[in-house]
Each structure stands twice: as C-alpha cells, then as structure tokens.
Amino acid sequence: MFPSLGFGIGLRSEHYDDVLADASGCDWFEAISENYMDTGGRPLWVLERVRRDRPVALHGVGLSIGGTDPLDRRYLANLRALVDRIDPALVTDHLCWTGVNGRSLYDLLPLPYTDESLAHVIERVRVVQHQLGRRLVLENPSTYLAYRHSTISEWDFIAALATESDCGILLDVNNVYVSSYNVGFDPVRYIDAIPRDRVAQIHLAGFSDMGAYLFDTHSAPVSREVWALYAHAVHRFGRVSTLVEWDADIPSFARVCAEAAHARAIAEEIDAVACRTAAHAA
Numbered sequence: 001m002f003p004s005l006g007f008g009i010g011l012r013s014e015h016y017d018d019v020l021a022d023a024s025g026c027d028w029f030e031a032i033s034e035n036y037m038d039t040g041g042r043p044l045w046v047l048e049r050v051r052r053d054r055p056v057a058l059h060g061v062g063l064s065i066g067g068t069d070p071l072d073r074r075y076l077a078n079l080r081a082l083v084d085r086i087d088p089a090l091v092t093d094h095l096c097w098t099g100v101n102g103r104s105l106y107d108l109l110p111l112p113y114t115d116e117s118l119a120h121v122i123e124r125v126r127v128v129q130h131q132l133g134r135r136l137v138l139e140n141p142s143t144y145l146a147y148r149h150s151t152i153s154e155w156d157f158i159a160a161l162a163t164e165s166d167c168g169i170l171l172d173v174n175n176v177y178v179s180s181y182n183v184g185f186d187p188v189r190y191i192d193a194i195p196r197d198r199v200a201q202i203h204l205a206g207f208s209d210m211g212a213y214l215f216d217t218h219s220a221p222v223s224r225e226v227w228a229l230y231a232h233a234v235h236r237f238g239r240v241s242t243l244v245e246w247d248a249d250i251p252s253f254a255r256v257c258a259e260a261a262h263a264r265a266i267a268e269e270i271d272a273v274a275c276r277t278a279a280h281a282a
Helices: 012-021 039-055 073-086 115-132 155-165 175-183 187-193 224-237 253-281
Strands: 007-010 028-032 054-061 090-093 095-101 104-110 137-138 166-171 200-203 241-243
Touching: 007 039, 007 253, 012 039, 012 155, 012 253, 028 039, 039 054, 039 073, 054 073, 073 115, 090 104, 090 200, 115 155, 115 224, 137 155, 137 200, 155 166, 155 187, 175 187, 175 200, 187 224, 200 224, 224 253
Parallel strands: 007 028, 007 241, 028 054, 054 090, 090 137, 137 166, 166 200, 200 241
Antiparallel strands: 095 104
8 A cells, every 4th residue: 555665764954965975775765844845945956856866755744634723725735736746655744733723833732532533633634635636644743641531542543543534654663652651551552553554654763761751852863662662563564664763963874874774674684583484384
C-alpha cells in the first residue's frame, strides 16, 4: 500500500551543501512542508535537486487536523501546489491541533480521545485527502498530559482513524516511548495495537530527560530504550520506511546519517535472524 523508501533523515538547511555534494548514505529525505510552501529561492531549488535524485516525503506541522477552526483552504491550496511540484512519496502531518479562533499556538497539542473527536477528525481527513488528491499519513504526537474525559486509548483511536478515513500512520517510535513515560502506558502494547497495513513510515529521534518527564526535543541521539522499541516495531511491521529526525543542536550530516545507518543495521539483523529461522524450520 505504501512505498518502501529505506532509511533516511530530515532535510535541514544546515546540511544542504553536504546533501548536494554526496547523499549516498541516505536512501531518502523528509522536508518540512511549511519551509517550502511560501518561498522560492535556494530552499526550493535545493528541494527540487534532492527530489531529482532521491524520494522525498513532505512532513507538515500546520495542518491542525484535530482543530475546531475550519480547515485553512489557502494552506491546503499551497500544500497541493507543492505536492504537485515535488511529487513526494508521502504527505504527512500530525494528529493534533495547533490553535483556535484563528490564532496559532505554535505547538502540536493532543486531542481528547472520544467518539466525538474521532468522527470530527475522520471527516477532516477525508476532506484533506480529497483536496490533495492523495492519501494523508498522520503521526502520533508526543504527549505530556491526558484528558480525563478521554474514553478511547490513543492507539485504538489512531487505528480506528486510519481504518475509517483510509489514511496512513506515521508511527513515531520516540513519541510512543516519550508519551508512555509521561502519561503512563505500556509502549509495547501501543505498538502491538497498530494495524500492520496502515503503517507508512516510522520516525526515530532523541529526547531530553527533564526528570519528572521526557521532552521530545529532537536534540540528541536515539536512546537505548527507543532503539529497543524500534526493533520490536520492525518485528511487527517489517522494514517500513524509517527516518531519523534531529532538529536542535544539529550535528554533522555524517553523524545524523550514522543514526539512520544504525536503524538499517537493526532491520537487517532482524531480517537475517528471520531467514535463518525459516531455513532451519524447513
């Protein structure tokens, strides 16, 4: 259902020169949609050059698919124009809301998980997919609180949303771990509840340990715990397109690529063990 892109990293301006010089260590790149929607010049030129040689996913932060304000038609028109220009392998955003009454709060805020909220988001996803002319893929957010009146678990909400709206899931394994620590649930149970055929992409990233909670900063290497959870996800979903995000305290291009290479090594080892097990059983 979804393309298998391999192992990639986020396209960041700090690495433009490195990417243009030699991107052989990365199978694909993910670009933040809003950084290229209302601009031209070098950023868009770089994105087009990268897209010429590699698959690209467009990853948005401003759709506010769970918001109560009407969907922003100008935003959708600009996104559609970028989609038509770049022809990305995937178009993704976050299962969240970002503002109210026309004011952006510049954050990815969690939804209450209720039947009413689910019906609301399903309808909005259908509208967006119609406007874009392609399937939308939504990412589970990092959360720092839970609503008392939620009646559905986050994993069941996401599974139902994907099934009913025919959208895909961007499974952020780091976010699963961060949220499980902050809110209190079993991250393995979360992974096991996600339908296999709906996972289009996996995200990996680093967090900051604030003591009482984990903060999803994308400013550090992937943690040992998240690597273990990723291995479990690979066992369940197979070799889904995997991407490493590093958005603050950004190190060298080679260092970020090394994180993607580690993800590749984990997936390849799991594949090798499965092949040996199958051969032994035969």
